[in-house]
Amino acid sequence: MTEKRAMQLAAVNGSDGVPFTSDDELQFISFTIGAEDYGVDIMAVREIRGWTDTTALPNSPQYVRGVINLRGVIVPIFDLRARFGLGSTDATKTHVVIVVAVGARTIGILVDGVSDILKLKPADVRPVPEMDRAIDDAYLSGLVTVGERVVAVIDLPRLFETSTIITGQALSHLGH
């Protein structure tokens, strides 16, 4: 039953809405935020670059670090640590921005460092048990065990849905 659910999850959360079949090999980029490991579907990743200073967007939520010039395109950068409510990242040159496509948008996510590329079968992606976690389960599409570590696979479209960003903006307005 667990396996079946994992497959379902993997199926709905495939990049660009293309369902995976059980024989497909999935690849994830794994990265760290503090002591925790997270992963995103490699198909959504456009590039990985070092942290560069951003231009702040006025009155935006704390997790919106601002915008950068990515070869002439204005790309917003989101601080994933702050998005999960774990405080703002003190970004340095060693921090990494993963540029990903979410729906029609290109955005950058600020993480501490990129660790690995994981090759998995859809069945390896386990559902997220309900537990006391800092981040909402709704933003995770599954868990993967790699050796000793557990990598939480992030559901990017859900995490950066337009409505959440707008809500965040409205909330931050109220906060001021």
Added chain:
Amino acid sequence: MIRNAIDHGIESPEDRIAVGKQPEGTICLSAEHRGGRIVIRIDDDGRGINRERVVEKAIEKGLVAPGATLTDEEIDNLIFAPGFSTASTVSAISGRGVGMDVVKRNIQQLGGRVFIISKPGEGTTFMLTLPLTLAVLDGMIVSVGRETYVLPLANVIESLRPNEADIYRVVSGGEILLLRGEYVPLVPLYKLFHVRGGVDEAAGGVVVVVETEDSGKVGLLVDGLVGQQQVVIKSLEPNYDPVPGIAAATILGNGRVALILDVSSLREMSVARARAARPALTSGVLEFAS
């Protein structure tokens, strides 16, 4: 606009003959390239704007206080006021509710301007100017704290270092600058955008007086002027959501992104802030407004 010129501008043949004009009216549409902008003119040789009638109508609609003294130019510009239309009936040619206010707003959205030149009995000229390329903007670059912003030069009237003596604090907590006998509300950009490290004393910074077509003059308080530059407009929207007070972004020579300010929404934000700062009574109203 051409329909308007035919309907309101040109008189009937009888009227034209009576004032010694050719019975046939002429409407001349021309376009030329002038100083990086396209100028489109619509000239008619009709009766000109009936200023008495315009003022009457404006008073009736509550746009102008009775007894106000207006210059001819101010009267002519009343026809761009929202909800203003002197045509009492809808004719086959014009008066379908798309008022001149909509025309003006659409042109302004493209970075253009509209002017009217009218001589009673001789005709009216509408002049539209549009930027040659919509993607390039003449900007004034200003600094606030460590941030750099671009103000559309078309909105900028002047910039000055204010004297402490010309700044008045008003009850609502805002500041007003007395500029050659005119009161201009000050909008401190650092406060509106929560920028840290900006100059917080009006007398220590630079005030850029900007004008928007719909909300009058405002003085934006910034730290300093960096310079004037043509910038390429890049939209934020493909990858992000609209940001209040920001029209678009651009990339400066150093590769960094600078935000282009939306002057009329800055004014609205500032008014909303002042309202929010007022206690109890008005807070319910603001909730609905936002």
